[in-house]
Each structure stands twice: as structure tokens, then as C-alpha cells.
Amino acid sequence: MSDTRPLFSLVVETERAVSEITSLRLFEAGAAGLEEGDTTEGARFVAYTEDADELERFRTALTELRGELEQRLGRQPKIESRVLTDRQSTWRTEWKRYVRPVALTERIVVRPVHIEADAEPDWPRNTTTIVIEPSFAFGLGHHATTRMTARRLEGWIERAPDSTVLDVGFGSGLLSFVALIAGAPSVDGVEVDPVALDAASTNADLNGLGERCRFSIGAPEDFARPFDLVVANIDADTLMRLSGQLLDRLVPKSGLLIVAGIPSERVDEVAAHYGARGGRETHREVGPDWALLELARHQPKVCP
Numbered sequence: 001m002s003d004t005r006p007l008f009s010l011v012v013e014t015e016r017a018v019s020e021i022t023s024l025r026l027f028e029a030g031a032a033g034l035e036e037g038d039t040t041e042g043a044r045f046v047a048y049t050e051d052a053d054e055l056e057r058f059r060t061a062l063t064e065l066r067g068e069l070e071q072r073l074g075r076q077p078k079i080e081s082r083v084l085t086d087r088q089s090t091w092r093t094e095w096k097r098y099v100r101p102v103a104l105t106e107r108i109v110v111r112p113v114h115i116e117a118d119a120e121p122d123w124p125r126n127t128t129t130i131v132i133e134p135s136f137a138f139g140l141g142h143h144a145t146t147r148m149t150a151r152r153l154e155g156w157i158e159r160a161p162d163s164t165v166l167d168v169g170f171g172s173g174l175l176s177f178v179a180l181i182a183g184a185p186s187v188d189g190v191e192v193d194p195v196a197l198d199a200a201s202t203n204a205d206l207n208g209l210g211e212r213c214r215f216s217i218g219a220p221e222d223f224a225r226p227f228d229l230v231v232a233n234i235d236a237d238t239l240m241r242l243s244g245q246l247l248d249r250l251v252p253k254s255g256l257l258i259v260a261g262i263p264s265e266r267v268d269e270v271a272a273h274y275g276a277r278g279g280r281e282t283h284r285e286v287g288p289d290w291a292l293l294e295l296a297r298h299q300p301k302v303c304p
């Protein structure tokens with residue numbers, strides 16, 4: 001794409017209470033590599049695009065979100081946006097400078113590769129660092145759904161370190177790396193996005209985990225063998241569409257499925273959907289915006 005095309009920056013400022021849902025809606029509308037920062041009142045996001053139609057999709061997503069939140073909260077949320085146009089930008093690399101280290105779990109920190117190790121904030125002792133090359137793949141560690149899932153996953157693997165793990169929608173690879181650091185011998189991962197495959201492979205190598213990760217493009221049903229733990233942090237509709245495939249990948253009786261990326265207000269709908277397909281809910285976590293479900297399979301499949 002030529003650099004003389006206008007580059008649009010959509011600058012969005014929100015109050016704290018609605019910042020996470022705003023960033024998710026921008027991601028869902030296709031805003032890759034969102035620049036995120038704090039303001040005194042909440043958060044500031046910058047989404048870049050060279051495509052006027054895409055810019056319109058971002059703006060529509062914000063308009064819809066404002067309407068939705070107004071109904072839910074009974075007041076107008078602060079979600080302000082403005083568009084800047086720049087023909088000379090070096091945006092493809094520039095945004096990466098703004099990605100900061102983040103504590104993913106109590107024991108694992110994510111550090112972008114451009115930040116010096118000793119420039120990290122004062123993390124608690126005994127933390128392990130995952131280094132990432134920021135990319136347009138989802139998963140810089142800042143998103144509440146990744147953190148919620150990482151914590152649950154880490155706990156499980158620490159209790160059952162021999163588990164076989166399938167990471168569905170691995171993005172930049174963070175959840176796979178958490179499983180490996182917590183003790184899983186290896187991880188399989190499947191994605192639909194080639195950008196994620198490149199990013200996760202690069203990140204695996206950066207962390208010396210390349211040989212323990214098998215990342216591929218495809219679908220959960222491509223795997224013939226079952227897994228002790230299947231994790232999928234995607235979105236409610238995709239999780240429901242994939243429910244049969246995800247439940248079928250579990251080791252009968254003992255296998256566990258963690259599904260996340262579910263807006264909290266839809267958790268009952270997703271749980272009922274899985275329940276109707278033989279999923280037995282074993283745990284749920286519902287935060288202010290996001291929820292996670294843990295499920296087992298009711299019964300092993302009986303061969304005729």
C-alpha cells in the first residue's frame with residue numbers, strides 16, 4: 001500500500017468503567033494493533049487504518065456501543081472519538097513503541113521485546129517473563145480476557161503438569177506460553193489468522209519455546225486425538241459455533257474446556273448452549289465485562 005494514501009487515526013477517549021469493552025469492540029471491528037494508554041479519567045485508544053470503510057466500521061462500532069451502554073447504565077457513557085489524517089506516517093512501526101510490560105498472572109509478566117529487561121517496573125520476585133514482538137495479532141497481555149484465561153489455565157496446569165493442551169485461537173501465543181511455563185510438556189495451537197501464526201511462531205522462538213509449540217492454521221476438528229485441556233479465548237458467537245468441535249476434543253470424563261472472551265451479559269446464553277450439547281459446567285468466572293466458563297463433557301462418546 002502506498003504511503004501517500006491518507007492514514008486515519010481514530011483517537012478514542014473513554015471513562016474507566018467502559019474502557020475494556022471499548023477496546024474489545026474496536027478489536028472486533030477489525031482494529032489490529034490498538035495503541036492503548038491511561039488517562040486521568042480512564043483510557044485512550046488509537047486505532048489506525050488506511051481504509052475509509054474500515055474507519056467507518058470502527059465509528060459504527062462505537063456508536064452502537066454508546067447506545068448499548070446507555071441502556072445498560074441508564075446514562076451516557078464517556079466514549080469520545082476524533083479522526084486525524086496523516087499522509088506521512090510511519091504508523092506500521094510507531095504504535096509498537098507504546099506497548100508496555102504487563103503482569104499476566106501473579107507469576108508471569110509479558111514484556112515487549114523493545115523494552116529493556118531492567119527497565120521493567122518492579123515486578124514481584126519469582127516472576128517469569130514472556131517476551132513478545134508486538135504485532136497485529138491479538139494478545140499483548142493487556143486484555144482482561146487474556147489475563148482471566150491465563151490465570152485459570154496456569155492454575156490447572158500447575159495441578160496437572162502432564163496435561164496435553166490445545167489452544168484454539170492462539171493469537172500471539174500467550175496462553176500457549178503460559179501453559180508451557182506452568183509445566184505442560186508441549187502445546188498444540190490452531191488459528192484462522194495467518195498473521196497470528198507468524199506472530200506466535202516468532203514469539204515462541206523469542207522465548208526458547210519453539211520446539212514445544214505446534215501452531216497451525218485450521219480448525220479444532222483437525223486433531224484426531226483428544227486433549228486433557230482445551231482453551232479457547234475467542235468470542236461468544238464463535239465459541240457457540242465451535243461448541244461441538246471443542247467438546248469433542250476433550251479426553252472423555254477427565255478433559256476440561258476453558259472458554260473465554262464471553263461478554264458477561266451473555267454467559268448464561270453460552271452456558272445453556274454448551275449444556276444442550278453435552279457440556280457440564282464445572283466453574284464460571286464473571287467479571288464486570290467478561291466471563292469465562294469451564295466445562296467437562298457429560299459422557300464419553302459411546303462407540304456403536
Ligand SMILES: C[S@@+](CC[C@H](N)C(=O)[O-])C[C@H]1O[C@@H](n2cnc3c(N)ncnc32)[C@H](O)[C@@H]1O
Nearest residue numbers: 138139146168169170171190191192193233234
Ligand atoms: C481474542 S483473541 C485471543 C488471542 C489469545 N489466545 C489471547 O488470549 O490473548 C481470539 C483469537 O481467535 C482467533 N479465532 C477467531 N475465530 C477462530 C476460529 N474459528 N478458530 C480458531 N481461531 C479463531 C482470532 O484470529 C484471534 O487471534
